[in-house]
Amino acid sequence: xxxxxxxxxxxxxxxxxxxxxxxxxxxxxxxxxxxxxxxxxxxxxxxxxxxxxxxxxxxxxxxxxxxxxxxxxxxxxxxxxxxxxxxxxxxxxxxxxxxxxxxxxxxxxxxxxx
Amino acid sequence: xxxxxxxxxxxxxxxxxxxxxxxxxxxxxxxxxxxxxxxxxxxxxxxxxxxxxxxxxxxxxxxxxxxxxxxxxxxxxxxxxxxxxxxxxxxxxxxxxxxxxxxxxxxxxxx
Numbered sequence: 085x086x087x088x089x090x091x092x093x094x095x096x097x098x099x100x101x102x103x104x105x106x107x108x109x110x111x112x113x114x115x116x117x118x119x120x121x122x123x124x125x126x127x128x129x130x131x132x133x134x135x136x137x138x139x140x141x142x143x144x145x146x147x148x149x150x151x152x153x154x155x156x157x158x159x160x161x162x163x164x165x166x167x168x169x170x171x172x173x174x175x176x177x178x179x180x181x182x183x184x185x186x187x188x189x190x191x192x193x194x195x196x197x198x
Numbered sequence: 199x200x201x202x203x204x205x206x207x208x209x210x211x212x213x214x215x216x217x218x219x220x221x222x223x224x225x226x227x228x229x230x231x232x233x234x235x236x237x238x239x240x241x242x243x244x245x246x247x248x249x250x251x252x253x254x255x256x257x258x259x260x261x262x263x264x265x266x267x268x269x270x271x272x273x274x275x276x277x278x279x280x281x282x283x284x285x286x287x288x289x290x291x292x293x294x295x296x297x298x299x300x301x302x303x304x305x306x307x308x309x
Binding site for chain 1: 230232234239240241242243244247249286288295296297298299300301302
């Protein structure tokens with residue numbers, strides 16, 4: 085069964101450094117999403133992306149964050165200058181463009197900011 | 199009032215028992231409802247999604263929606279130790295839009 089894949093599984097970065105999280109969505113999907121989950125807290129929406137542009141973003145998704153679909157398969161989340169509070173699990177999700185199909189999630193990247 | 203709420207548990211049951219999970223929501227405009235299962239250090243895995251009130255069954259899982267009460271339920275029959283996980287309800291505000299998650303209920307099925 086096709087799945088969303090995310091790399092790396094764990095990223096350790098010094099505060100203030102840039103980090104790029106990578107995702108390969110399911111191949112025929114058209115809508116892409118990033119969520120994050122701080123340890124012990126709810127899964128929170130960050131951003132949705134469709135037709136090569138952001139369709140919605142949360143208040144968490146400030147100027148430090150950006151997303152890109154650099155080619156036909158990858159979807160990336162960049163954090164420009166990481167803060168301690170960016171430490172979390174980051175999940176990528178995708179869905180088809182048909183009807184009301186649900187989102188499918190990858191296994192996440194655990195981001196640890198030192 | 200929070201948009202989507204779940205009892206955090208943990209809910210501990212013996213193997214073979216029925217697991218009953220619930221979620222309440224505040225926005226009557228919500229129309230689609232999803233249940234995800236999340237194992238430790240893994241991503242949410244889709245279990246079921248429903249639209250409108252009523253029941254939907256898939257193997258050992260039954261999802262139930264009561265829009266009049268803004269209440270959704272997930273039942274797991276013949277529970278197995280492998281069902282031990284956190285169960286998340288998730289609701290999109292509209293088709294294709296962001297998911298709002300409940301906090302999840304941790305379930306432990308004891309052999």
